[in-house]
Amino acid sequence: MIRIICVSxxxxxxxxxxxxxxxxxxxxxxIAILATxxxxxxxxxxxxxxxxxxxxxxxxISLEKNxxxxxxxxxxxxxxxxxxxxxxxxxxxxxxxxLPGGVLNPDLLRRSEAAIQFTRxxxxxxxxxxxxxxxxxxxxxxxVVKNRKLTSFMSIRKDLENAGANWVDQxxxxxxxxxxxxxxxxxxxxxxxxxxEVAEGKHRNQTVER
Amino acid sequence: MIRIICVSxxxxxxxxxxxxxxxxxxxxxxIAILATxxxxxxxxxxxxxxxxxxxxxxxxISLEKNxxxxxxxxxxxxxxxxxxxxxxxxxxxxxxxxLPGGVLNPDLLRRSEAAIQFTRxxxxxxxxxxxxxxxxxxxxxxxVVKNRKLTSFMSIRKDLENAGANWVDQxxxxxxxxxxxxxxxxxxxxxxxxxxEVAEGKHRNQTVER
Numbered sequence: 001m002i003r004i005i006c007v008s009x010x011x012x013x014x015x016x017x018x019x020x021x022x023x024x025x026x027x028x029x030x031i032a033i034l035a036t037x038x039x040x041x042x043x044x045x046x047x048x049x050x051x052x053x054x055x056x057x058x059x060x061i062s063l064e065k066n067x068x069x070x071x072x073x074x075x076x077x078x079x080x081x082x083x084x085x086x087x088x089x090x091x092x093x094x095x096x097x098x099l100p101g102g103v104l105n106p107d108l109l110r111r112s113e114a115a116i117q118f119t120r121x122x123x124x125x126x127x128x129x130x131x132x133x134x135x136x137x138x139x140x141x142x143x144v145v146k147n148r149k150l151t152s153f154m155s156i157r158k159d160l161e162n163a164g165a166n167w168v169d170q171x172x173x174x175x176x177x178x179x180x181x182x183x184x185x186x187x188x189x190x191x192x193x194x195x196x197e198v199a200e201g202k203h204r205n206q207t208v209e210r
Numbered sequence: 211m212i213r214i215i216c217v218s219x220x221x222x223x224x225x226x227x228x229x230x231x232x233x234x235x236x237x238x239x240x241i242a243i244l245a246t247x248x249x250x251x252x253x254x255x256x257x258x259x260x261x262x263x264x265x266x267x268x269x270x271i272s273l274e275k276n277x278x279x280x281x282x283x284x285x286x287x288x289x290x291x292x293x294x295x296x297x298x299x300x301x302x303x304x305x306x307x308x309l310p311g312g313v314l315n316p317d318l319l320r321r322s323e324a325a326i327q328f329t330r331x332x333x334x335x336x337x338x339x340x341x342x343x344x345x346x347x348x349x350x351x352x353x354v355v356k357n358r359k360l361t362s363f364m365s366i367r368k369d370l371e372n373a374g375a376n377w378v379d380q381x382x383x384x385x386x387x388x389x390x391x392x393x394x395x396x397x398x399x400x401x402x403x404x405x406x407e408v409a410e411g412k413h414r415n416q417t418v419e420r
Contacts, residue, residue, distance in 0.1 A: 018319050039314040060358075073284070076285070103313055103314055103317050104313055104314070107344075108365075109311050110365050110368075111364060111365045140368055140369065140372070141368050153320045154321060155317050155318075155320050155372075158320075158351050158352065158373075159372065159373075162350070162369065162373050163369075163372050169269055200390035
C-alpha cells in the first residue's frame with residue numbers, strides 16, 4: 001500500500017515537473033496570430049501574453065499592413081500593429097497558429113483565399129492550431145474539420161457539424177494538435193492546452209484529411 | 211410577321227400590367243421582419259419601405275422589446291423600435307418573413323431557439339421568406355436549406371453548401387417562395403422579387419423538407 005502511494009506521488013511530481021518545464025520551454029518557437037478588424041481583444045492578447053511569457057515569439061499576420069481594430073465589450077476597441085501581411089508570410093516560418101475569434105474578424109478572414117490557404121498549410125505541415133470562439137469558421141473554409149473533435153462559440157456549432165466535425169461542449173478540446181475553446185471565459189484552459197501542444201511540436205494526426 | 215409582333219407586344223403589355231397590379235396589391239398582407247442588434251440598416255429599411263409602399267403592413271419582431279441598433283458603414287447606426295417580441299408573436303399572423311443581414315444580427319438570432327422555430331414555421335406554413343446577406347445563416351439552424359437553390363453573402367457560402375443548399379452567385383435567387391440576395395447592392399432586385407412572391411401568396415414547394 002505504502003509502495004503504491006509512493007510510486008503515485010513520484011509520478012505526480014514528475015508529471016508536474018515535466019509540465020512546468022514544458023510551459024517554460026517555448027524558447028525558439030514562433031507563433032503566427034492570424035487576425036483582422038473585429039477580433040475579440042482578450043482572445044488575442046491573453047494567449048499572446050502567455051505564449052511570450054513561456055518564451056515564444058508571436059507575430060500578428062493580417063490581410064493588410066494597416067493596424068487592425070480590436071472588438072471589446074460590444075464595440076470597437078484599440079488598434080493593434082500588424083507584423084506581416086499574408087502575402088509576405090509563410091507557415092513554414094512558424095511552429096503554430098492562433099486564430100482568435102470575434103464575430104467580425106473570422107467573417108472577414110474567410111473571404112480571403114490567402115487566409116484560408118495560410119491556415120490549411122499549418123494542417124498540411126502537422127503544426128498545432130488553436131482556435132477560439134468564432135475562429136473555427138476559418139477552419140470550415142480551409143476544409144480541415146472533418147472527423148475532428150472540437151468546440152467553438154455555440155452559434156457556429158451547426159456549421160461545424162455540417163462540415164463534418166464532432167462538436168462537443170467543453171471549455172477546451174484538444175485533438176492531436178488542434179486546440180479549440182468556446183468563449184473568453186475558457187481562456188485559461190485554452191492557453192494552457194495551447195502551450196502544451198506547441199511544446200510537443202508536430203502531431204502526425206494534425207492533418208488535412210482524416 | 212406582323213401578327214407575331216402584335217401578339218408579343220400584347221403579351222408584354224399584359225405582363226407589365228399584371229406585374230404592376232401585383233406590385234400595388236399587397237394590401238392586407240402583413241410581413242414580419244425578424245432582426246436584432248447589428249442588422250445592416252439598408253437591408254431592413256429598403257425592403258420595409260417598398261413593402262409598405264405596395265400596401266403591406268410590416269412589423270419588426272425581435273428577441274426583446276428594447277430598441278434594436280442598426281449597423282451602417284462599418285459602425286453602429288441608429289436604433290429602430292421593435293413592434294413585438296418573439297414570445298408574443300406567431301408566424302400564423304403573418305404572410306411572409308424578411309430576414310435582413312449584417313454580420314452581428316444573424317449571429318445573435320441563430321443562438322435563439324425561438325428565432326429558429328419562428329423562421330422554420332414560415333416554411334412549415336408554405337409562406338414566402340426573403341433573406342439577404344448573412345440572413346440565410348438563420349435558415350441553416352432552421353434546417354430548411356437542403357436542396358434549395360439560393361444565394362447569400364459570399365463568406366457564408368460554404369456553410370450553406372455544407373447544409374445542403376444549391377448556392378449560386380446571382381443578385382437574386384427565387385426558389386418557390388424563398389428569395390435570397392447577396393449584398394445591399396442587390397436590394398432593387400431583391401425587393402422586386404420579394405414583392406412578387408408575397409403577392410403570389412403560399413407556395414406548395416416552400417416547405418421544411420425537400
